[in-house]
Amino acid sequence: MTVTDLVPAGFTPPVDAETVTVEEFRAAVAAWLDEHAAELAKPADHSLDAEVDQLGKVRRALFDAGWMRYGWPVEAGGLGGPDVLRAVLGEQVAERDLTDATNYSLIEVLAPTMISYAAPELAAEMLPRLLSGREQWCQGFSEPGSGSDLASLTTRAVQREDGAWVINGQKVWTSLAQYARRCVLLTRTSPGHSGITAFFVDMDTPGITVRPLRTMHGVDEFAEVFFDDVVVPNERMLGKLGDGWSLAMDLLPYERSTCFWHRITYLFTRLDMLVAEASAQETEPEPTTDAALGAAYLALHTIRCRSRNTQRRLAAGAHLGPETSVDKILLATADQRLFDTAREVLPGAIELTDAHWRTEYLYSRAATIYGGTAEIQRNIVARRLLDLGKE
Numbered sequence: 001m002t003v004t005d006l007v008p009a010g011f012t013p014p015v016d017a018e019t020v021t022v023e024e025f026r027a028a029v030a031a032w033l034d035e036h037a038a039e040l041a042k043p044a045d046h047s048l049d050a051e052v053d054q055l056g057k058v059r060r061a062l063f064d065a066g067w068m069r070y071g072w073p074v075e076a077g078g079l080g081g082p083d084v085l086r087a088v089l090g091e092q093v094a095e096r097d098l099t100d101a102t103n104y105s106l107i108e109v110l111a112p113t114m115i116s117y118a119a120p121e122l123a124a125e126m127l128p129r130l131l132s133g134r135e136q137w138c139q140g141f142s143e144p145g146s147g148s149d150l151a152s153l154t155t156r157a158v159q160r161e162d163g164a165w166v167i168n169g170q171k172v173w174t175s176l177a178q179y180a181r182r183c184v185l186l187t188r189t190s191p192g193h194s195g196i197t198a199f200f201v202d203m204d205t206p207g208i209t210v211r212p213l214r215t216m217h218g219v220d221e222f223a224e225v226f227f228d229d230v231v232v233p234n235e236r237m238l239g240k241l242g243d244g245w246s247l248a249m250d251l252l253p254y255e256r257s258t259c260f261w262h263r264i265t266y267l268f269t270r271l272d273m274l275v276a277e278a279s280a281q282e283t284e285p286e287p288t289t290d291a292a293l294g295a296a297y298l299a300l301h302t303i304r305c306r307s308r309n310t311q312r313r314l315a316a317g318a319h320l321g322p323e324t325s326v327d328k329i330l331l332a333t334a335d336q337r338l339f340d341t342a343r344e345v346l347p348g349a350i351e352l353t354d355a356h357w358r359t360e361y362l363y364s365r366a367a368t369i370y371g372g373t374a375e376i377q378r379n380i381v382a383r384r385l386l387d388l389g390k391e
């Protein structure tokens with residue numbers, strides 16, 4: 001399946017990818033989303049199944065209308081144009097709360113990897129499936145003994161005489177693995193950083209077992225994934241033998257630019273909700289409430305400014321590196337501060353009454369874990385940005 005199988009002949013893109021400005025793109029997407037608000041609205045069912053269905057529905061509608069293809073290369077089924085168009089689209093989706101912002105952003109981690117590392121024919125065949133919402137994919141990096149120290153991973157891939165690879169081992173915390181049709185998987189092919197090799201694995205291959213794990217916010221969001229003699233063709237290797245570590249490192253620019261922009265927008269929607277609910281329950285102005293909301297706003301505004309600058313640097317061709325750990329620290333701090341503020345200004349809502357705020361509060365605790373823990377980011381800032389040495 002390539003993009004020509006999914007797009008009707010004669011399809012005319014809504015705007016010109018190469019000449020459209022960010023402001024024009026934002027206005028055009030916003031107008032389209034407003035027009036289709038009723039058909040794209042989130043269902044009342046908040047289960048993960050319903051959420052994943054909704055994610056597929058939103059992506060498909062955006063793909064069919066062309067929006068989902070901007071900012072992705074033409075060779076992989078996109079319409080071209082700068083990466084920032086993807087940030088704007090995700091921002092508009094998050095602003096309307098059409099689908100879970102974190103799940104929506106997973107595409108930013110997985111698709112650029114495929115485009116940079118997969119054989120062009122494989123990327124052209126697979127990318128449109130993801131962009132059009134027909135498939136979910138997952139990221140199989142972390143293992144029970146290898147999270148922060150990813151380079152110590154042990155899931156082993158051994159090449160057979162016929163060229164295919166046989167994979168054995170276990171991954172953990174793999175988001176949405178139970179819904180995924182494919183996995184971008186890191187394996188060990190020899191010792192050291194240069195002994196990590198990535199594969200694009202079909203999740204229905206015999207020998208793969210997915211066992212969902214329940215998070216503390218009560219959702220089976222991620223899973224353990226077991227690989228027992230899983231046979232993967234050599235053509236499914238991403239990049240060359242030993243390219244897995246650079247693939248993992250190359251994710252950072254996308255995760256910490258486009259993805260972050262989406263999440264910041266989503267957090268602002270929650271700040272607006274919080275201000276509205278706090279105002280509704282106040283009989284007279286409460287200075288401590290105002291101060292707490294002000295501090296939450298300031299934290300969000302700070303990361304938004306920082307993130308805007310990161311987007312601009314990326315657009316100007318900068319190579320993003322350890323300085324994005326600052327973005328990660330600011331975002332995780334703002335995320336947790338916002339929900340701490342909800343706990344403070346809506347007394348009892350999180351502990352006693354409101355399932356919605358409780359779920360989001362609990363999920364915000366993970367912000368200092370996923371994508372690199374708070375301690376690891378601070379280590380990077382200390383060692384690589386401030387040159388403070390190892391201890």
Ligand SMILES: Cc1cc2nc3c(=O)[nH]c(=O)nc-3n(C[C@H](O)[C@H](O)[C@H](O)COP(=O)(O)OP(=O)(O)OC[C@H]3O[C@@H](n4cnc5c(N)ncnc54)[C@H](O)[C@@H]3O)c2cc1C
Nearest residue numbers: 139140141142147148173174175366369370371373375376
């Ligand atoms: C919601 C969520 C979704 C996730 N989704 C995915 C996914 O889709 N795919 C995937 O591959 N992974 C995923 N992860 C896993 C995530 O990448 C890891 O949890 C993260 O890298 C931390 O690794 P760990 O859990 O093994 O913790 P560990 O690395 O064991 O760390 C435990 C604690 O020790 C601290 N620590 C570790 N090393 C050091 C050090 N050198 N100096 C100071 N402190 C240190 C850490 O900061 C942490 O507090 C997800 C995690 C979460 C929470």
